[in-house]
Every structure is written in C-alpha cells, then in structure tokens.
Amino acid sequence: MLVIKNLHANIDGKEILKGLSLTINKGEIHAIMGPNGSGKSTLSSVITGHPAFEVTHGTIEFNGTDLLELAPEERANEGIFLSFQYPVEIPGVSMVNFMRSAINEQRKYRNEPAISATDFLRLMREKKELVEMDSKLTNRAVNEGFSGGEKKKNEIFQMAMLEPKLAILDETDSGLDIDALRIVANGVNKLKSPENATVVITHYQRLLDYITPDFVHVLYDGKIVKSGGKELALELEARGYDWIKQEVEA
Amino acid sequence: MSDAIIHEVTQSEYKYGFTTDIETEVIPVGINEEVVRIISAKKNEPEWMLEFRLKAFRHWQTLKMPTWANLTIPEIDYQSISYFAAPRKNAPKSLDEVDPELLKTFDRLGIPLEEQKALSGIAVDAVMDSVSVKTTFKETLAEMGIIFCSFSEAVEHHPDLVQKYMASVVPYTDNFFAALNSAVFSDGSFVYIPKGVRCPMELSTYFRINAVNTGQFERTLIVADDDSYVSYLEGCTAPQRDENQLHAAIVEIIAMKNAQVKYSTVQNWYPGDKNGKGGIYNFVTKRGICKGDGSHISWTQVETGSAITWKYPSCVLQGDNSSAEFYSVAVTNNHQQADTGTKMIHLGKNTSSHILSKGISAGVSHNSYRGLVRVGAKAENARNFSQCDSLLLGDKCGAHTFPYMEVNNETAVVEHEATTSKISEDQIFYCNQRGISTEDAVGLIVNGYAKEVVDKLPMEFAVEAQKLLQITLEGSVG
Numbered sequence: 091m092l093v094i095k096n097l098h099a100n101i102d103g104k105e106i107l108k109g110l111s112l113t114i115n116k117g118e119i120h121a122i123m124g125p126n127g128s129g130k131s132t133l134s135s136v137i138t139g140h141p142a143f144e145v146t147h148g149t150i151e152f153n154g155t156d157l158l159e160l161a162p163e164e165r166a167n168e169g170i171f172l173s174f175q176y177p178v179e180i181p182g183v184s185m186v187n188f189m190r191s192a193i194n195e196q197r198k199y200r201n202e203p204a205i206s207a208t209d210f211l212r213l214m215r216e217k218k219e220l221v222e223m224d225s226k227l228t229n230r231a232v233n234e235g236f237s238g239g240e241k242k243k244n245e246i247f248q249m250a251m252l253e254p255k256l257a258i259l260d261e262t263d264s265g266l267d268i269d270a271l272r273i274v275a276n277g278v279n280k281l282k283s284p285e286n287a288t289v290v291i292t293h294y295q296r297l298l299d300y301i302t303p304d305f306v307h308v309l310y311d312g313k314i315v316k317s318g319g320k321e322l323a324l325e326l327e328a329r330g331y332d333w334i335k336q337e338v339e340a
Numbered sequence: 341m342s343d344a345i346i347h348e349v350t351q352s353e354y355k356y357g358f359t360t361d362i363e364t365e366v367i368p369v370g371i372n373e374e375v376v377r378i379i380s381a382k383k384n385e386p387e388w389m390l391e392f393r394l395k396a397f398r399h400w401q402t403l404k405m406p407t408w409a410n411l412t413i414p415e416i417d418y419q420s421i422s423y424f425a426a427p428r429k430n431a432p433k434s435l436d437e438v439d440p441e442l443l444k445t446f447d448r449l450g451i452p453l454e455e456q457k458a459l460s461g462i463a464v465d466a467v468m469d470s471v472s473v474k475t476t477f478k479e480t481l482a483e484m485g486i487i488f489c490s491f492s493e494a495v496e497h498h499p500d501l502v503q504k505y506m507a508s509v510v511p512y513t514d515n516f517f518a519a520l521n522s523a524v525f526s527d528g529s530f531v532y533i534p535k536g537v538r539c540p541m542e543l544s545t546y547f548r549i550n551a552v553n554t555g556q557f558e559r560t561l562i563v564a565d566d567d568s569y570v571s572y573l574e575g576c577t578a579p580q581r582d583e584n585q586l587h588a589a590i591v592e593i594i595a596m597k598n599a600q601v602k603y604s605t606v607q608n609w610y611p612g613d614k615n616g617k618g619g620i621y622n623f624v625t626k627r628g629i630c631k632g633d634g635s636h637i638s639w640t641q642v643e644t645g646s647a648i649t650w651k652y653p654s655c656v657l658q659g660d661n662s663s664a665e666f667y668s669v670a671v672t673n674n675h676q677q678a679d680t681g682t683k684m685i686h687l688g689k690n691t692s693s694h695i696l697s698k699g700i701s702a703g704v705s706h707n708s709y710r711g712l713v714r715v716g717a718k719a720e721n722a723r724n725f726s727q728c729d730s731l732l733l734g735d736k737c738g739a740h741t742f743p744y745m746e747v748n749n750e751t752a753v754v755e756h757e758a759t760t761s762k763i764s765e766d767q768i769f770y771c772n773q774r775g776i777s778t779e780d781a782v783g784l785i786v787n788g789y790a791k792e793v794v795d796k797l798p799m800e801f802a803v804e805a806q807k808l809l810q811i812t813l814e815g816s817v818g
C-alpha cells in the first residue's frame with residue numbers, strides 16, 4: 091500500500107530524514123518508535139505533504155500513485171489520514187460544517203454526489219458513538235476550547251468519519267489519561283479492517299498495550315535502524331534507546 | 341506558503357460587472373445652482389424641496405472634503421460628474437411596462453422583482469442609477485397603512501411626512517457629502533410604519549449604478565412610529581468601469597417609542613480591478629435616532645465592495661431605555677480601502693449599545709475601524725460594549741482600529757476589546773489534510789470568523805453574504 095524508498099527530507103535547509111525506507115501492506119499495524127528528534131513527526135508531515143518540508147531524494151508510492159506529485163488535499167482524498175499531535179483550533183467553523191466539507195470533498199474526488207443531510211447526520215451519530223464523543227463537542231467550533239484529551243478524541247472521530255485507507259496516529263497517546271487512552275485505542279481497533287493500515291507513532295509502549303502492532307520500527311537519526319515484532323516495543327520499554335544508539339554507532 | 345496562496349486568492353474578478361444597454365437620460369456634467377434647479381424641475385418637485393436643495397448646495401460650496409479618515413483619496417473633480425441619470429422611459433405603471441432590459445439586469449442580480457418571485461416575502465424598491473424603478477408589494481403594504489415607495493413619490497404624495505422628518509437626523513450641514521447629497525439627491529426609498537404595526541415582510545432596496553460618469557446620490561428615510569417594527573435590506577452593485585464612480589448616500593432612521601428598526605446592508609459596489617483601477621467611491625452618511633423611550637435600532641452591514649468606503653452607521657440614543665446595535669463585517673482586498681465603524685451617542689437614561697466589528701484584509705488593502713462612543717452628562721447608567729476584531733490574510737495588508745470614547749457621566753460602563761489574528765499556515769494545512777483545498781479552507785475560516793455578524797442578517801441575505809465573502813477573497817490565500 092505505502093512504499094517509501096530512500097527518503098530524504100529537509101526543513102529550513104536542515105536534513106531530518108536521511109534515507110528512510112518503509113513498506114506497509116494493507117491489514118497491517120506498524121508502530122514507529124524512537125527518541126526525541128529522530129524524525130518521527132517529520133515522517134508523518136512528509137507523507138501528508140506539509141509545505142514546510144522539502145523532499146530532496148527518494149520516493150513515496152501509495153497504491154501505485156506517486157504521492158510526492160499530489161497536493162496535501164489530494165493525498166487526503168486518496169485515503170491518507172493524519173491524527174495530529176497538536177490539532178489546531180479553527181474558531182467559528184462548526185464541527186458539522188467542517189466534517190461535511192471534508193466528506194463532500196472526498197466524495198467529489200471520487201466522482202460521487204454530495205452526501206444528503208439525513209445521511210450525514212446519521213453518519214455523525216454513528217461515529218460519535220464509536221469514539222464515545224460527546225455531542226456537545228461536535229456542536230462546537232473545530233477544537234475550540236477542547237481539552238487536550240478532547241482534541242485527540244476528535245481526531246479519532248474525524249478518522250472514523252473519513253474511513254481512511256492509511257491512518258497515521260502521531261503521538262496520539264501524549265497528554266491522554268488512561269480512560270481517554272482506552273477510548274481512543276478502542277476507536278482505532280474498531281476501525282481496523284483487512285483493507286486498511288495504521289501507523290502508530292509513539293514514544294511509549296503504553297499505547298501498544300491497547301493497539302497491538304504487527305511490526306515495530308525504531309527511527310533514529312532520520313533512518314529506520316531496527317525493525318521487529320511487538321516484542322521489540324517491550325524491549326525498548328525495558329532498556330531505553332541507548333543500546334540502539336550504541337548498535338548504530340558501533 | 342500562505343503568502344503565495346493569499347496572492348492567488350486575491351486575484352478574483354468582480355462577478356457583477358455587466359452594464360445594461362438601456363436608454364438613459366443624463367444631464368451634462370458639472371454642478372452649479374442651475375443643475376440643482378434642473379434636477380428639481382425634472383422631478384417636478386415643490387418649491388420647499390428646491391429651497392432645501394439650494395440651501396444645501398450653497399452650504400456645500402463653503403465646505404472642503406474631509407481628510408481625517410485613514411484613506412488615500414485621489415482628488416475628485418466634482419465638475420466632471422453628471423448628477424442625474426435616469427432610464428429614459430416614463431415611470432412604469434406595472435411590471436409589464438418596465439424595460440425588459442432593466443428586468444433582465446435585476447434578474448442577473450438575483451433580485452426578486454417579479455411579483456411571482458416575491459413569494460419569498462420581500463418587497464423590493466429598485467433604484468437604478470438615479471431613479472426608483474418599481475416598488476413591489478405596494479398595495480399589500482398599503483392595506484396595513486405602511487408606506488414603502490420611492491423618495492420622489494413620497495415628496496409628491498406624503499409631503500407632510502417628508503418635511504417633518506427629512507434632514508432631522510442628518511442635516512445638510514452635517515458633513516461635506518451630506519451637503520452634496522442634499523443638494524443633488526436623485527431618488528431613494530421612503531418607509532413609514534404606522535403606530536403598532538409590525539411590517540410583515542422584509543423591505544428591500546437594490547441600488548445599481550449603470551451609466552458612465554454618473555454619481556449616485558440616493559436618500560433613504562425610514563420612520564417607525566410608536567410600537568412598530570420593520571426590517572429593511574439594502575443591496576448594492578455596480579458595473580465594472582475603468583473610471584471611478586461616486587456614490588454619496590444618506591440614510592436616516594427615526595424610531596419612536598418602543599419601535600424597532602433593523603437595517604441590513606450587503607454592499608458589493610465594484611471595488612476596482614486587481615491593480616486598483618476603477619471602482620466606486622462610497623461616502624455614505626447613515627444615522628438613526630432612537631427618539632422614543634424603549635426604541636431599538638440595529639445596523640448590520642457586510643461590506644465587500646467599493647474602492648473606497650467611508651461609512652459610519654450611527655445611532656443617537658435619545659429615548660430612555662433605548663438600545664442600539666452595530667454589527668459589521670468589512671472585507672478589503674487588492675487595493676481597496678475602508679474606513680468604517682459607528683458612533684453611539686448616549687443621551688437618554690439606561691441606554692445601551694453593542695458594537696461588533698469584524699475586519700478582514702487581504703492583498704495590499706487597508707481596513708480601518710473608527711468608532712465613537714459618547715455618553716452625555718444626563719445619560720445615567722449607559723452601557724456600551726465594543727468588540728473590534730481584525731483578520732489579516734497575508735503580510736502586505738493593514739488593519740487599524742481607532743476607538744474614541746467620551747464619557748461625561750460617571751455611572752456609565754464602557755468596554756472595548758480588540759483582537760488581531762492571521763489565518764495560520766497550520767489551520768490551512770489542517771483543512772488540507774482533511775481533503776479541503778486551500779481556497780475552500782480560506783472561505784470556511786473567513787465565514788467562521790464572520791459568522792457572528794452574518795447570523796444577524798435575514799436568511800436570504802446571509803446566504804448571499806457568505807458567497808460574497810468567499811468570492812471577494814478568491815485567490816487571496818495559498
């Protein structure tokens with residue numbers, strides 16, 4: 091589904107990704123772990139097309155399409171979703187309006203007619219239940235006045251609404267208490283299917299107690315330096331990252 | 341990145357820039373006493389009206405154009421403007437007699453002039469260039485004692501009312517443009533709501549400037565008698581022309597005891613092209629007086645057009661317990677300049693006013709809010725709350741706020757809040773990541789920002805205003 095080869099990317103002239111390669115197939119859950127500053131969030135930004143980053147080398151293909159040729163909104167409409175580490179507030183724009191625009195853009199991209207009001211409201215209700223989202227939140231402006239946990243929950247709610255093929259969760263666990271973490275993880279698990287894939291970017295193994303990865307990758311200094319099964323996450327939790335750094339530098 | 345997009349979005353074209361090919365009768369350019377007399381004669385006006393015009397003209401000659409606004413106004417040659425242009429045919433008696441070209445024009449503007457379309461419940465007075473063309477629904481309204489007609493008709497049929505109220509809120513001595521308008525005004529709308537009557541439909545006037553090198557000087561006078569209610573809408577468009585056109589209107593509102601008047605404007609005069617060529621100079625004096633106790637006036641405006649906007653819809657709160665509101669969204673793009681705001685003059689006891697101004701600037705435009713809150717010595721317990729927000733798209737535009745306060749009674753509570761924000765790259769990217777293009781994202785964010793004001797507009801206007809906001813800023817953010 092997603093094939094990244096020898097990816098190099100800069101921000102403000104500074105190279106952050108230095109030859110990263112990764113292949114993700116449908117039905118898989120990949121966890122990407124690594125110390126601060128290793129390039130985890132940069133990877134999600136580059137896949138989704140954040141304009142602050144410049145790709146200098148390498149390729150990203152998504153279901154055979156050259157992703158780097160597409161604008162950010164086209165990548166989204168191809169089915170790539172990013173759950174932001176820091177979701178922004180958009181004052182005055184109601185969640186209902188925002189979601190309806192997003193859904194209709196996606197449908198337009200697929201040459202489908204706009205969603206009817208009743209279907210849309212039904213969809214909203216269904217997905218709100220899935221992520222145990224309070225109606226009070228969906229009646230407000232996008233993320234305005236939401237707590238940290240509510241913002242993260244709102245990201246998963248949007249993911250449920252848009253049903254992406256590839257979901258990237260960027261540090262979705264940070265700032266969540268244990269109940270919110272459980273709700274968010276349940277949402278992600280319920281949305282899992284053999285047809286879609288998930289990338290979980292995280293510092294801690296904690297989230298992986300709830301979302302079981304098929305593969306765990308360690309990102310260090312802009313490259314994936316070690317890959318393994320879910321036991322790798324446990325080992326990282328127990329031993330920290332220093333032994334990885336030593337292995338790389340040896 | 342956003343700069344590139346802002347640049348792109350600001351390059352949109354004016355979508356109402358067509359002219360209508362109808363015969364017009366234009367008097368030669370220039371202004372002098374003779375011209376004032378000609379205008380008055382063409383309209384078969386009574387002597388008192390001519391006298392009023394002449395007094396105003398003589399006063400105007402003693403005045404200089406004001407320069408205090410935060411605007412760069414090119415010199416205006418008042419002798420190169422024609423002060424009267426009318427569609428040549430005589431006033432139509434019914435819709436069948438209205439020039440089909442004219443009807444087509446209104447059709448393109450989306451005005452429900454035809455009576456069958458008037459199911460939407462809006463009575464329309466359409467003023468094209470200088471003459472009021474047709475007032476729909478007049479009979480229905482007349483049954484309730486409501487007068488809604490062109491200003492000329494009011495002068496002819498209701499001279500007592502016109503004489504009593506005209507210039508009682510905006511005297512011709514008020515300012516340069518008010519004096520000019522009083523001398524040469526061509527037509528406009530007149531509304532009278534009798535005691536205890538709630539006007540059952542929105543009353544609406546559409547103004548359109550069509551002929552070349554003409555100024556448009558209309559007057560609107562709204563009188564709401566005791567315990568009455570009216571909601572009045574004003575829409576404006578003009579064709580695209582290279583030359584600047586002058587528009588200097590006067591609107592006066594009088595609200596008697598417990599009367600409520602709601603005045604909404606969507607102003608979409610031609611703003612000039614991307615390089616600042618052409619466009620309407622809009623110098624308007626709008627003022628209401630809450631004359632009776634417990635009366636209420638609210639001004640709502642969405643200002644998207646004009647090359648230059650100079651406009652301060654104001655309110656004198658004379659009656660005790662009277663209240664006033666001013667809700668405004670002013671958008672400037674490309675080379676547009678706007679200096680707009682309000683004045684709230686508190687004279688009566690327990691009066692309150694609320695000001696909410698939302699400025700949006702893009703391109704290399706300048707957008708200023710100018711407001712005055714004055715509390716008189718006898719205005720016990722006056723309350724005012726003002727909020728002025730500015731939103732910037734790009735880094736070449738400017739937003740300015742000039743709030744003035746004069747409080748002469750220590751029981752008054754006057755509050756002012758101001759914010760300035762920019763559409764952030766992160767907000768745009770967030771929308772992009774949900775599949776929404778940058779242009780749509782800007783539209784969504786701008787409409788979200790303006791929502792509090794747009795929500796105050798009557799339904800039909802709100803939809804139009806939302807579209808206009810988006811069109812005005814098309815191409816302005818990346």
